[in-house]
Amino acid sequence: MELTKxxxxxxxxxxxxxxxxxxxxxxxxxxxxxxxxxxVLVKLWQNKEKIHLxxxxxxxxxxxxxxxxxxxxxxxxRKGEILDTLxxxxxxxxxxxxxxxxxxxxxxxxxxIRQLPPKCQEIxxxxxxxxxxxxxxxxxxxxxxxxxxxxxxxxxKLLREKFGxxx
Amino acid sequence: MSxxxxxxxxxxxxxxxxxxxxxxxxxxxxxxxxxxITEEADxxxxxxxxxxxxxxxxxxxxxxxxEDTKPKAKQxxxxxxxAAVGAVLLFSLFxxxxxxxxxxxxxxxxxxxxxKGELNLPDGSLLLVDKGSSVEYxxxxxxxxxxxxxxxxxxxxxAKSTEGKNFxxxxxxxxxxxxxxxxxxxxxxxxxxxxxxxxxxxxxTATESMILVANESVHIENGKIIKDTHSSPNIKSWFTxxxxxxxxTMDKVIEDLQSHFNKPxxxxxxxxxxxxxxxxxxxxxxxILNELSETRGAAYSITDTEITISNISCN
Numbered sequence: 082m083e084l085t086k087x088x089x090x091x092x093x094x095x096x097x098x099x100x101x102x103x104x105x106x107x108x109x110x111x112x113x114x115x116x117x118x119x120x121v122l123v124k125l126w127q128n129k130e131k132i133h134l135x136x137x138x139x140x141x142x143x144x145x146x147x148x149x150x151x152x153x154x155x156x157x158x159r160k161g162e163i164l165d166t167l168x169x170x171x172x173x174x175x176x177x178x179x180x181x182x183x184x185x186x187x188x189x190x191x192x193x194i195r196q197l198p199p200k201c202q203e204i205x206x207x208x209x210x211x212x213x214x215x216x217x218x219x220x221x222x223x224x225x226x227x228x229x230x231x232x233x234x235x236x237x238k239l240l241r242e243k244f245g246x247x248x
Numbered sequence: 249m250s251x252x253x254x255x256x257x258x259x260x261x262x263x264x265x266x267x268x269x270x271x272x273x274x275x276x277x278x279x280x281x282x283x284x285i286t287e288e289a290d291x292x293x294x295x296x297x298x299x300x301x302x303x304x305x306x307x308x309x310x311x312x313x314x315e316d317t318k319p320k321a322k323q324x325x326x327x328x329x330x331a332a333v334g335a336v337l338l339f340s341l342f343x344x345x346x347x348x349x350x351x352x353x354x355x356x357x358x359x360x361x362x363x364k365g366e367l368n369l370p371d372g373s374l375l376l377v378d379k380g381s382s383v384e385y386x387x388x389x390x391x392x393x394x395x396x397x398x399x400x401x402x403x404x405x406x407a408k409s410t411e412g413k414n415f416x417x418x419x420x421x422x423x424x425x426x427x428x429x430x431x432x433x434x435x436x437x438x439x440x441x442x443x444x445x446x447x448x449x450x451x452x453t454a455t456e457s458m459i460l461v462a463n464e465s466v467h468i469e470n471g472k473i474i475k476d477t478h479s480s481p482n483i484k485s486w487f488t489x490x491x492x493x494x495x496x497t498m499d500k501v502i503e504d505l506q507s508h509f510n511k512p513x514x515x516x517x518x519x520x521x522x523x524x525x526x527x528x529x530x531x532x533x534x535x536i537l538n539e540l541s542e543t544r545g546a547a548y549s550i551t552d553t554e555i556t557i558s559n560i561s562c563n
Contacts, residue, residue: 089313093306101300115300119309126313190281191297209291237285244281 084129092138093122099188100146103180107150117153121145143181193243197236204229205236355388361400364487369396372407373415376487378510401510402433403484421468425450441467441476445483480504489530495523498560509533509555516558518546 097118104114121142125132132141194202207213207221208229215233219226284291359367360382367375367383370390377383381400386393394415406415406426415426417433421440424433426449433442442451443465450459455471465476482504485491491508493501499520506513511533524544528536533555537548546560 090306093309094302097302097305098298098300102297105296105298111298111300115305119305122309123312126309186280186284187294187297190284190291191294193281194294209289210294212290212292237287240285241282244285 082129082132084126089126089129092125092142096139096142096185097122099181099184100142102187103143103184104146104150106180107147107154113153114150117149118146121149139181139185140178143184144177147177193240196243197239201232201236201239204232208233355386355390356384357387358382358384369407371415374405376403376405376484378402378486398433401486403487404433421453421471423452425452439467439469441465443476443483480507482508486510490528491536492527493524495525498522498524502557505533505536505555511555512553513555513557515560516556518557518560519562522560522562 100118100121101111101114104117105111108114108117124145125138125142194205197205204218204222207218208215213221215226215229218224218229222229359377361377361379363379365377367377369375369385370387371394375383378401381398381402383396383398383400383402385396390396392413394413395418396416397418399419404415404417404426417424417426419433419440422442424442426447433440442449442460444460444462446462448459448461450457451466451468451473453468453471453473456473458466458473458475460466466473467476468474480500480503481494482491485504485508491504493504497520498515498518501524502513502515502520522544524540526536526539526543528539531539533550537546537550537555537557540546540557540560541548544560547558549556
């Protein structure tokens, strides 16, 4: 396939973080995770002429990361470095596609939340991610429940604008 | 509806993306995202989502792919010149063909340059080739033999061989074997020359051979290899079009101009110890000589075969 350096950089920017998060499902150590993802990306560049994509570059990358991670677990198990780990099945077909897309959506959501103003972000995360109620948040942060409510509305508004849908 | 379920519906419809569509793909899905942003939504699945250090990761990746795209190690460069293109060229091509044909004649590449150009060889070496030059090699066998037949002028930037194979350039009057270098060969003039800018080169004629190291140059006269003394910063000027004289003496200026335009320059009544300071980018011979006559009072004449510069004194 044709791949310019600029395209490769965009692929990196788009997929590096989601690929690492995806790889965390298989490998506990963050260093291992990054090594695997970097290796896969370097391979993509080095073999760009030889690679013929069956689906898209996203599918290729997520599948490669998964398989590379499994290889690493296998080789460590063989060497007796780890015990009792269930080795996930390698596959070249579907399920990776779904996992890839859900990871990418998480990435987008995560990034959008991180772009919220600090106070707004803190309250939104406490409520939506950590599951605290408005009352619990108001006690925790020593602010009125009304303020919590206002900040939450603001967060929803900003996120919807971000995703390009206005209600 | 769970997030994963809502994702599944959207995703199955857009699996068919190739590389040129992937960006569009990334910008899609805002509807799903919007669905996730509701009063009732539970985003606890983001708890484990992490941020990795992308800039340090990119530096690592970039460093690896840089090494990969550049020639392994800059080792050689030389400039080779050989005389009288037409007849000699034909002769030498016939003479060299059997060598190149080797076991597969099919991969034979023959290139004649009407204008200057660049040539990337299969082993990662780069040639800056002057107009009127020709290059021949077997592209299938090249990585095994690293041999090419060459007439004309070129600047060679030769990649280090991973298997320790020397790079060999055959020309009518001489053979150049690269032992580790950057150099120029010019076979277009009466006295072919080899200039080494980096590394080590072995030059062989019918009667003798000599090893040259960086900043050494030779020319060939009647099969004899004669060492030159000068090494000029304008070594690639004929290719880049940029030529500069930093208060250098007229003898050096004339040598560089000869090399730049690949034409002999005669002098009459010129004090060769006078210095000149000037810089040109893609200027014609006339433009450069006009500048010389304005700043140094020189007169000049140009014919098809030669240039004559006269009347330069230091004041």
